[in-house]
Amino acid sequence: MKRKDFLKSLGMGVIAGGLVSLKGGEALMAATANSPAVSPGSFDLVAVKGGEPGIMFDKGIAAMGGMKRFVSKGQKVVVKPNIGWDVGPERAANTNPDLVARIVKHCLEAGAKEVVVFDNTCDNWIKAYANSGIEKAVKDAGGKMAPGNTESYYKPVTVPGRVLKSTTVHELILNADVFINVPVLKHHSSADMSIAMKNLMGIVWDRRWWHRNNLQQCIADFAAFRKPDLNVIDAYRVMMKNGPRGVSEADVNIMKSLIISTDIVAADTAACKLFGNEPDDIAHIRIADEMKIGTKDLSKINIHRITV
Amino acid sequence: MPNHLLRRLRFWFSLLIVVLLTLPFIDFTGIIPPEYIRAINWTQFIPSILKFFEIPNLLGTGFLLVIILSLLFGRVYCSWLCPFGWLQDLFSGIGRLTSKKRRFYKYLPPLNYLRYGLLILVGALAFFRINTGLIFTDPFSIYGRIANHLLMPLVLGINNLVSNLLGNSGFYGLKPYPYQGFDIFAVAIGVFYLIIIAYISFTKGRLYCTAWCPVGTLLGLFSRFSLFKIYLDESRCNQCGLCATSCKAGCIDSKNTNVEFDRCVGCFNCLTVCRDNGVKYGIPPKKTKSNPSSIPDTRRREILLSILAIGIVQKVFGKDPIKVQKAFIEAVSESAVSPPGAINNERFTSVCTACHACLSACPTRVLQPAFLQHGIKGMLQPFMDYHNNFCNYECTKCMEVCPTGALIFLTPENKKRTQLGKAKFIEKNCVVYTDETACGACSEHCPSKAVDMVFYKPGLTIPEVTEDICVGCGACEYACPTLPYKAIYVEANAIHQVAKEPKGSDKSKEEVPEEFPF
Known part of the structure; x- marks a missing residue:
């Protein structure tokens, strides 16, 4: 994906007389200024703790090299949070709205033409969009909420998977220049954990097929289809049990943490450990590592840890 | 004027x-x-x-x-x-x-x-x-x-x-x-x-x-x-x-x-x-001419005939609702699941005129017109069709709009404790049993975790139903992916019951990690 982005940038650069590369240079310099102690952009994974969602993201994305590393001027960005359920933010079944809003803001500041947010919800989508707080937060931040509730939006694709060979994916993902995956870390009764790979079930239409045909394998398979350009895992509030919907606030621990990575498997591994589970016990993480979609060996990647 | x-x-x-x-x-x-x-x-x-x-x-x-x-x-x-x-x-x-x-x-x-x-x-x-x-x-x-x-x-x-x-x-x-x-x-x-x-x-x-x-x-x-x-x-x-x-x-x-x-x-x-x-x-003036009566005196005959007709109708229509085949040989719900606020099927079917105001208002369209689910006498009256969708846990809209009083308004708190039916799990249809792969779609959607996943085999969990906290919303039945029949379904309560409150509270724990475990 990066290569594609680079080629795009190059093309635009030729036309616009090197404007894009100039902007890129600025971004790098700006990011360096934000966190002078480290060399931003060189990390595979950044973990942040101890702050409010927006601030943690500010620090984290700066360490990742700034949003301009991922979003160029005029690009179409899709941000995919978890908006599965008709419950409020305190229940942590959906991604934190403040975090989503902050990501939207960063994308727009980086020059995105538009930032669209959607999910194929489990509960009624209108209620879930509204009561999660995400609809309002996104609109206030200047983003667009798009519907994911109608099958006609979903176009057939082939998947390089072991079990999952084809499915249908929301056209927004297929047409996006940049895809940012923003799951919430939580317990999950079907998939053991719901993190970044599991969150991708919200961009496909027929989830029942996955459930019927080895769910854990399908989750791993689909992660190979279109790796998000960036995974931002919300672990501010974490549902420790009764996931993915939860029953009450008693299910929730306030962990005030955030994980950002370009490697979806590494991101899930780190989040899984943060949750207190062993990544090897989570079948889809184990399988995805085996399929070399990413790595679960965190010792092999460059991690930066920030405490706010 | x-x-x-x-x-x-x-x-x-x-x-x-x-x-x-x-x-x-x-x-x-x-x-x-x-x-x-x-x-x-x-x-x-x-x-x-x-x-x-x-x-x-x-x-x-x-x-x-x-x-x-x-x-x-x-x-x-x-x-x-x-x-x-x-x-x-x-x-x-x-x-x-x-x-x-x-x-x-x-x-x-x-x-x-x-x-x-x-x-x-x-x-x-x-x-x-x-x-x-x-x-x-x-x-x-x-x-x-x-x-x-x-x-x-x-x-x-x-x-x-x-x-x-x-x-x-x-x-x-x-x-x-x-x-x-x-x-x-x-x-x-x-x-x-x-x-x-x-x-x-x-x-x-x-x-x-x-x-x-x-x-x-x-x-x-x-x-x-x-x-x-x-x-x-x-x-x-x-x-x-x-x-x-x-x-x-x-x-x-x-x-x-x-x-x-x-x-x-x-x-x-x-x-x-x-x-x-x-x-x-x-205000019309008093008639000067005698007004030929336009209503022939057939009332007595009509009343007698009507009573006879009522007798016949009661004989034919008044029977128990026809049983709903639940797609499994063993699983037959005694009656249709009626909407929240119906209190009981008998009362509900005797007040509802099937105007479909509730169907129109239902955000998930789980409410569907019955064919024979409510028996012949309840034709077109709404029932909860869990193959079409499931009842939103927080929603009370159908009861709010019902113009006849067939659905009596329940506050959201009471509605969430009203048990329309009970989830029944049919293990032999379940993916976990037939394929030995993970599923749990039913448990995912359950708002009270009446359907929870429990140990089945190493690395594998299987649904288990706690009936007394089940509200019969049908989320499990709707989400169940098995074909051609579902592995979980809602057995109707012909008389709605009160569900126990699921365990929980509005207290979250603050547990910010000292160090990252990686």
Whole structure:
């Protein structure tokens, strides 16, 4: 994906007389200024703790090299949070709205033409969009909420998977220049954990097929289809049990943490450990590592840890 | 008020009312607030009278207004408030415009045997709490179903067409909505009524209202004694019959200089046509001529016949609802799952007139018209169709809009503790059992974790149901992916129960990690 982005940038650069590369240079310099102690952009994974969602993201994305590393001027960005359920933010079944809003803001500041947010919800989508707080937060931040509730939006694709060979994916993902995956870390009764790979079930239409045909394998398979350009895992509030919907606030621990990575498997591994589970016990993480979609060996990647 | 103004006022007023009444039925977005729906449906006679007897409160007093209006002005409900009457006016208007006949309507003798027989039959059935008669004759309910099952999909289709065109160009302002509520039976019934009524009103005006509609017939009994009446001024009338040609109800017998006012639907079209100003609306003078009674004394026979009919109907219809085959040999729900607020199936089916106001308001469209799920007597009444969707845990909309009191309002807290049925797990159909792969879609969707995943084999969990905290919302049944049959389904509570509160609290723990564990 990066290569594609680079080629795009190059093309635009030729036309616009090197404007894009100039902007890129600025971004790098700006990011360096934000966190002078480290060399931003060189990390595979950044973990942040101890702050409010927006601030943690500010620090984290700066360490990742700034949003301009991922979003160029005029690009179409899709941000995919978890908006599965008709419950409020305190229940942590959906991604934190403040975090989503902050990501939207960063994308727009980086020059995105538009930032669209959607999910194929489990509960009624209108209620879930509204009561999660995400609809309002996104609109206030200047983003667009798009519907994911109608099958006609979903176009057939082939998947390089072991079990999952084809499915249908929301056209927004297929047409996006940049895809940012923003799951919430939580317990999950079907998939053991719901993190970044599991969150991708919200961009496909027929989830029942996955459930019927080895769910854990399908989750791993689909992660190979279109790796998000960036995974931002919300672990501010974490549902420790009764996931993915939860029953009450008693299910929730306030962990005030955030994980950002370009490697979806590494991101899930780190989040899984943060949750207190062993990544090897989570079948889809184990399988995805085996399929070399990413790595679960965190010792092999460059991690930066920030405490706010 | 000058006569031509009265007629014009009726035209615009009834148009306004029909638009206001139709909006909730075609609102697929759920944007119309329940308070509005309750207020506008207050004007409707049958829902209001049922609500009055079911849950006596101010919301059920609309029928009193209609009766008072009838005692003052005649059956004005039929032309000013009834949406089904308006629909007939639409067709007869088209019929009249396209017809070459100058003298369009003519006097029709009353079909007393039919109309009084039907009134007594429907009334007696309702008295014995069998609503079948009302379901198929209440004009508001018939109109509601036509609007919801025929007009709504049309509006929805146009919305989706436009939004898809715009959506493909990257604009998501106008959102498409899936048409989840398609029910062939309800659509067929709607089409049937529409064709019948179009045919009748196209050629014979308001014949349905004067010969069939039990609401019209009942209000006619009041309007016989109404203060204001339409009458022919004998000193001016030359019996030319022009007024009769404008009468949709066919109730002006100009040969006898008589208006059979109990069939007059109050459209006031006749007031402006007489060249000699002989058609009057007001307090009629005492009759000088003896008025030939238009109502033959057939009541005694009718009553006897009706009682006989009721007996037959009770024998045939009054039985237990037909059992719903739950797609498994072992799993047979004793009855259909009725909506929250129904309290029990017996009470619910005896009050609901199947107007489908709740179906129209339901955000998930889990409410579907029954075919035989509620038995023959509950045909078209709504039931919870968990193959179509599931009941939103927090939602109370159906109870908020029900105009008849068939659904009694429960607060969100009470609704969340109302057990419509209990989830039953059929292990042999479950993916975890058949394929030994992870699933748990049922447990995912469960709002109370009545369906939880428990240890099955190393690395594998399987659903387990805690029935006493299950609310019967059907989320598990809807989400279950197994084919051709589901591995979990809701066994209906014919009498709704109270579910125990699931364990939980509004306290979260703060546990910010000291160090990252990686």
